[in-house]
Amino acid sequence: VNAVTAAGPALPNQAAEPGQFAQLLTLSLGAGVQSTTIALMAAEGLLPKPDLVLFADTGWEPAAVYQHLARLETVLDTAGMPVRRVSAGNLRNDALDPEHRYASIPYHIRKADGGHGMGRRQCTAEYKISPINRAIRETLGAPAPHFRRVPRGRRATVWIGFSADEIGRVRDSHVSYIRHAYPLIDLGMDREACRRWLDRRGWSVAKSACIGCPYTGNAGWRRMRDEHPAEFADAIAFDAAIRHGGARGTPLIGQAFVHRSRLPLDQAPIDRLTRAERRGTQLDLLAELGDPDGCSPNGCRSGTAD
Numbered sequence: 001v002n003a004v005t006a007a008g009p010a011l012p013n014q015a016a017e018p019g020q021f022a023q024l025l026t027l028s029l030g031a032g033v034q035s036t037t038i039a040l041m042a043a044e045g046l047l048p049k050p051d052l053v054l055f056a057d058t059g060w061e062p063a064a065v066y067q068h069l070a071r072l073e074t075v076l077d078t079a080g081m082p083v084r085r086v087s088a089g090n091l092r093n094d095a096l097d098p099e100h101r102y103a104s105i106p107y108h109i110r111k112a113d114g115g116h117g118m119g120r121r122q123c124t125a126e127y128k129i130s131p132i133n134r135a136i137r138e139t140l141g142a143p144a145p146h147f148r149r150v151p152r153g154r155r156a157t158v159w160i161g162f163s164a165d166e167i168g169r170v171r172d173s174h175v176s177y178i179r180h181a182y183p184l185i186d187l188g189m190d191r192e193a194c195r196r197w198l199d200r201r202g203w204s205v206a207k208s209a210c211i212g213c214p215y216t217g218n219a220g221w222r223r224m225r226d227e228h229p230a231e232f233a234d235a236i237a238f239d240a241a242i243r244h245g246g247a248r249g250t251p252l253i254g255q256a257f258v259h260r261s262r263l264p265l266d267q268a269p270i271d272r273l274t275r276a277e278r279r280g281t282q283l284d285l286l287a288e289l290g291d292p293d294g295c296s297p298n299g300c301r302s303g304t305a306d
C-alpha cells in the first residue's frame with residue numbers, strides 16, 4: 001500500500017499551468033476486471049484518486065463494454081474522477097477504408113504456399129497506447145497542436161491493471177515522461193481477488209476487445225453468436241472483407257481470417273474443441289477462451305505486451 005501511495009498525489013505538483021500537472025497520476029482504464037477494480041477502489045478512497053482516467057476507444061467494442069463503461073463513468077464522475085475517452089479513430093472502419101493508413105491487425109494468415117502466419121499487431125499501440133500517451137502529454141503541458149514535447153521535469157505515473165498473478169508482464173515505459181506503476185501487484189491482489197471484490201459490490205465485467213479481434217477464442221465466438229447475433233454478423237462481414245488483407249497497401253499474398261482455423265468465420269469450427277485444445281496447454285486454452293481480459297492498452301495477453 002505504501003508503494004501505491006508513493007505513486008499517488010504525494011508528488012509535488014508545482015510549475016504547471018492551470019489544467020496541467022508537473023506530476024500526473026493517471027489510470028489507464030481498459031474497462032476489464034482489473035482496471036475496473038482499481039478505478040472503484042480509488043472512488044471508495046482505498047487508493048489515491050488519479051488526476052486523469054483515460055479510456056482508449058477503438059470504436060469497435062461490444063455493446064456490453066460500452067454499457068459497463070457508462071455505469072462506471074457515472075460512479076467515477078460522482079467520485080470526482082471523470083473518465084476521458086480518447087480515440088485514434090474507428091478501428092473497424094479504418095481497417096476497411098482504402099483512404100486510411102493501414103492499421104495492422106493480427107489476422108490469421110494462410111500463405112499462398114499453404115503455410116500459416118500471423119499479421120503484425122500494431123492496432124493496440126496505434127488505437128490504445130498512442131491516444132493515451134497523447135492525452136498525457138497534453139495534460140503535462142506539451143504545446144498544441146501536436147502535443148509532442150513534454151516540458152522538462154514533468155512526468156506521469158500511469159497505473160496499469162496487471163494483477164499479482166501477472167508480475168511477469170511488468171515492463172518499463174518506453175517513453176521518458178511516463179513511469180508505470182501496478183497498484184494491484186502492490187496490494188497483492190490477483191485476478192480472482194479482483195473478481196471477488198467486484199462481485200461483492202455487484203459489478204460484473206464484460207471482456208473488453210474489438211468485436212472482430214482475431215485473438216477471440218472459440219468460447220468468445222460462441223457467446224457472441226448465441227447472445228449477440230448482430231455483433232457476430234458484424235464480425236462475419238468484417239472477416240469476409242479482410243480476406244485479401246488491409247484495404248490499403250500491397251495486397252496480401254495469401255488470405256487473412258479472424259478465426260484461427262483460417263476458415264471464414266461463418267464456417268469456422270467454433271463449436272468443436274480441437275485435439276490440441278483438449279490437451280489444455282496454456283496456448284490451447286487461449287484458442288478456446290481467448291485472452292481472459294480482452295485487449296487492455298498495455299497488455300494483450302495473446303501477444304507480446306506492448
Ligand code: SF4
Nearest residue numbers: 123124209210213295
Ligand atoms: S482487441 Fe484485438 S483488434 Fe482490437 S486493438 Fe486489441 S488486438 Fe487489436
